[in-house]
Amino acid sequence: MASGAAKRYVQAVVEIAREQQSFDAWQRDLETLGAVGRDDGATAFLNNPSVAVTDKKRAIDLVLKDAQPEARNLAHLLIDRQRIGIIPDLVEAFEEAVLAERGIVIADVTTAEPIDEQTQDAVRERLGQLLGKTAQLRLHTDPDIIGGLVAQVGDQVIDGSVQTRLRRLRNRLMAS
Secondary structure (H helix, E strand, O other): OOOHHHHHHHHHHHHHHHHHOOHHHHHHHHHHHHHHHHOHHHHHHHHOOOOOHHHHHHHHHHHOOOOOHHHHHHHHHHHHOOOHHHHHHHHHHHHHHHHHHOOEEEEEEEEOOOOOHHHHHHHHHHHHHHHOOEEEEEEEEOHHHOOOEEEEEOOEEEEOOHHHHHHHHHHHHHHO
């Protein structure tokens, strides 16, 4: 889940991309910036307080030499505000925002055991019906839920786990 700061930057980038019809260019540029954010040496350099800000910006400009000017400006802003650490979250949040623009949501689906393709298709279809959008699944396993599944799409949670059903039953029995 992306940080609040990353989400705010992404909102601004999405607005620009929507106005300029440049989602593909932004995806390319942010993937390049994401590679910088995943590189330990690059992040150490960019986070080093003894390196001049102008040197950091010059280095990032070399990496983003083929990027659109707005992407370089974003990178400069992140350097100025010492926000280099949010780059991976920013890239992830932008990818999710692009999918949302295209009517696709990402659902984090947790099951007790791995599920087969047929079950994945059924879950994808049912979530798509419930949400009115195409669903992509990110699968997780957690034996503690015992059975069933828990799906999270953004802030919405659909909990059909056996663990939750047992907890509800216990609460009803205790209340009687």
